[in-house]
Amino acid sequence: MPDIILKIENLQRIFEVGSEKVHALRGISFVVNKGEFVSIMGASGSGKSTLLNILGCLDRPTAGEYYIDGNPISKCSKDELSTLRNRKIGFVFQSYNLLARTSALENVELPLLYNNAISSKERKEKAVYALEQVGLQGRMDHMPNQLSGGQQQRVAIARALINDPVILLADEATGNLDTRTSYEIMTLFQKLNDEGKTIAFVTHEPDIAQLTQRTIALRDGHIISDQNIEQKSAKEALDALPPSDTE
Amino acid sequence: MNIYNLLKIAYKALVRNKTRAGLTMLGIIIGIASVIAMVSLGQSSSLSINEQISQTGTNMVMVLRSFQVQGGVNIGSGSIQTLVVKDAEAIKERVPHVEFVSPVVQSSGQLVYGANNWPGSIQGGDVPYFTIRKYEVDRGTPYTEEDVRTAAKVCLLGQTVIDNLFPNGEEPLGKTVRFGNIPFKVIGTLVAKGQNAMGQDQDDIILAPYTTVQKRILAITFIHSIIISADDESNVQNVMDNVTTLMRSQHKIREGNQDDFNVRSQQQMLQMMDSITGFLTILLAAIASISLIVGGIGIMNIMYVTVTERTKEIGLRMAIGAKNRDILLQFLTESTILSLIGGIIGILLGLCLSFLASNLLHWPFIISIPAVGGSFFVCAATGIFFGWYPAKKAASLDPINALRYE
Ligand SMILES: Nc1ncnc2c1ncn2[C@@H]1O[C@H](COP(=O)(O)OP(=O)(O)O)[C@@H](O)[C@H]1O
Numbered sequence: 001m002p003d004i005i006l007k008i009e010n011l012q013r014i015f016e017v018g019s020e021k022v023h024a025l026r027g028i029s030f031v032v033n034k035g036e037f038v039s040i041m042g043a044s045g046s047g048k049s050t051l052l053n054i055l056g057c058l059d060r061p062t063a064g065e066y067y068i069d070g071n072p073i074s075k076c077s078k079d080e081l082s083t084l085r086n087r088k089i090g091f092v093f094q095s096y097n098l099l100a101r102t103s104a105l106e107n108v109e110l111p112l113l114y115n116n117a118i119s120s121k122e123r124k125e126k127a128v129y130a131l132e133q134v135g136l137q138g139r140m141d142h143m144p145n146q147l148s149g150g151q152q153q154r155v156a157i158a159r160a161l162i163n164d165p166v167i168l169l170a171d172e173a174t175g176n177l178d179t180r181t182s183y184e185i186m187t188l189f190q191k192l193n194d195e196g197k198t199i200a201f202v203t204h205e206p207d208i209a210q211l212t213q214r215t216i217a218l219r220d221g222h223i224i225s226d227q228n229i230e231q232k233s234a235k236e237a238l239d240a241l242p243p244s245d246t247e
Numbered sequence: 248m249n250i251y252n253l254l255k256i257a258y259k260a261l262v263r264n265k266t267r268a269g270l271t272m273l274g275i276i277i278g279i280a281s282v283i284a285m286v287s288l289g290q291s292s293s294l295s296i297n298e299q300i301s302q303t304g305t306n307m308v309m310v311l312r313s314f315q316v317q318g319g320v321n322i323g324s325g326s327i328q329t330l331v332v333k334d335a336e337a338i339k340e341r342v343p344h345v346e347f348v349s350p351v352v353q354s355s356g357q358l359v360y361g362a363n364n365w366p367g368s369i370q371g372g373d374v375p376y377f378t379i380r381k382y383e384v385d386r387g388t389p390y391t392e393e394d395v396r397t398a399a400k401v402c403l404l405g406q407t408v409i410d411n412l413f414p415n416g417e418e419p420l421g422k423t424v425r426f427g428n429i430p431f432k433v434i435g436t437l438v439a440k441g442q443n444a445m446g447q448d449q450d451d452i453i454l455a456p457y458t459t460v461q462k463r464i465l466a467i468t469f470i471h472s473i474i475i476s477a478d479d480e481s482n483v484q485n486v487m488d489n490v491t492t493l494m495r496s497q498h499k500i501r502e503g504n505q506d507d508f509n510v511r512s513q514q515q516m517l518q519m520m521d522s523i524t525g526f527l528t529i530l531l532a533a534i535a536s537i538s539l540i541v542g543g544i545g546i547m548n549i550m551y552v553t554v555t556e557r558t559k560e561i562g563l564r565m566a567i568g569a570k571n572r573d574i575l576l577q578f579l580t581e582s583t584i585l586s587l588i589g590g591i592i593g594i595l596l597g598l599c600l601s602f603l604a605s606n607l608l609h610w611p612f613i614i615s616i617p618a619v620g621g622s623f624f625v626c627a628a629t630g631i632f633f634g635w636y637p638a639k640k641a642a643s644l645d646p647i648n649a650l651r652y653e
């Protein structure tokens with residue numbers, strides 16, 4: 001019996017814009033088990049971000065239930081949701097969202113500043129370790145503007161990893177990157193997944209989705225397919241790229 | 248949230264925007280500095296006035312001629328002739344606790360020595376005048392009772408008069424100076440006293456027997472005022488009361504009629520000056536507080552802009568687990584740090600300014616602990632009060648919208 005990391009049941013999300021109702025999610029159910037690498041696919045406007053925001057406890061469903069690591073979020077207060085985000089979830093955004101004029105190390109430390117159980121010594125150790133995991137051991141003191149897009153995204157991934165979340169949520173995490181860098185980032189995600197991290201990855205690019213193990217496809221707020229796929233190696237895809245395509 | 252982490256977060260956010268933080272603080276710095284400088288200068292001035300007045304003697308009582316309202320017409324004090332030498336003598340003889348009494352007659356005019364002129368004020372008194380007004384003879388001798396009796400044409404000069412009549416450092420003792428057409432022999436010089444409480448130069452003075460001024464210069468029979476010293480500060484009120492009673496009977500003023508004189512004490516002067524300077528201090532501080540409020544609004548303004556500008560940062564912080572309260576506290580802490588640092592700089596600046604100013608004005612320099620403490624408190628309050636609204640706004644942002652904000 002695999003560990004269930006997250007489970008959603010008949011999830012609905014309706015936005016009210018003026019008098020109109022926008023049905024962004026129309027009853028979605030699935031389960032993600034520990035160690036899975038799931039991609040959420042779909043055209044723009046199909047509800048991917050809305051779904052991911054709910055999975056990330058940033059938003060609440062209009063109807064349906066969501067359990068993360070066994071906790072039903074409908075029973076959580078706002079503060080408890082914040083704590084869930086802080087302890088259980090690692091977010092990776094399309095636009096990195098690093099704090100400007102703040103070193104890579106301090107950017108990575110940020111989530112632990114909101115966790116009183118962690119001493120500053122522990123915080124630093126964990127940040128250093130997370131940066132090592134994403135291959136940035138030499139760039140700890142660099143500011144975001146001294147880093148390339150791929151490196152900035154690695155810092156963001158390290159920041160998502162620092163609290164050892166039960167799931168990494170990525171929304172178009174390769175959307176701002178070129179093909180080679182995208183594959184490099186996907187190589188990193190695959191490595192993290194191999195090490196046991198559960199990942200839900202939103203993308204609209206089929207190439208990227210192929211690098212995951214399971215694809216949930218959305219259209220107009222419905223799941224149109226949910227299947228395990230044959231995972232391709234990002235490393236091989238990277239090696240197959242013509243050598244001129246360098247960052 | 249851990250206070251240390253909170254401070255760390257707020258501090259880092261401020262350091263990331265040094266220039267803006269500096270400019271925001273400027274308003275508070277100016278506000279606090281002016282409050283501190285104003286209060287401190289106000290207190291210095293009142294302290295200096297107190298010192299000056301007690302220098303002149305806190306046990307001094309003066310009897311002045313008063314405006315007499317006769318049929319609703321207020322006649323000028325120049326023509327009031329109610330005080331006479333006999334009044335002074337009666338006070339000396341009959342009022343208990345009186346130590347010294349001196350009639351005073353004064354005049355002003357041009358003082359001439361050789362080619363040098365000086366518009367001087369001549370104070371005529373009796374021998375005790377020196378003791379009552381605390382004038383000390385530097386060189387030479389004071390005038391004597393004999394001089395007073397004979398209306399001798401002798402005088403003592405204050406330092407300012409000497410400097411102007413004898414600019415080349417000549418010896419004034421024994422020289423003859425002319426006041427109007429009357430030649431006076433300089434028999435002494437006075438120890439310099441500096442400015443008095445009103446900023447008047449107390450060394451711009453010529454002392455002579457009152458009889459000389461009364462008879463030879465003014466040719467009058469009355470006197471201008473009487474100065475009295477009580478034997479002790481605690482008897483001043485008693486002396487004033489007795490002098491008043493005595494003077495009323497001397498002048499045959501009937502019950503219910505107004506006095507034709509006025510009894511004043513240095514203590515009253517002290518209290519009056521205290522209340523004037525106290526009022527001025529409060530007024531100045533109130534004006535300066537306006538700049539503090541402007542500074543506070545500056546903080547609010549900048550914090551408000553900051554919240555909009557940092558929407559994405561706020562969204563990110565919420566996404567990684569910051570509670571609404573954490574965001575609120577972060578922004579409150581930022582504005583409080585800004586106003587406290589601004590306040591500390593402002594306090595130091597204000598103290599420097601008042602130190603410089605009191606040095607220039609020869610006032611004592613005092614650090615007003617209540618003003619400093621109060622300013623510090625006001626700073627913290629300003630930070631919290633003016634930081635509250637922007638912080639509230641930041642905390643109420645929706646993380647998803649904030650993250651999407653460009
Ligand atoms: N805050 C919102 N208010 C109103 N409508 C929204 C809001 N967020 C998303 N939507 C709508 O929900 C639908 C799904 O949006 P989204 O989840 O962002 O799609 P995707 O990420 O797949 O491009 C869209 O039609 C979008 O307009």
Ligand SMILES: [Mg+2]
Pocket residue numbers: 048049050
């Ligand atoms: Mg989207």
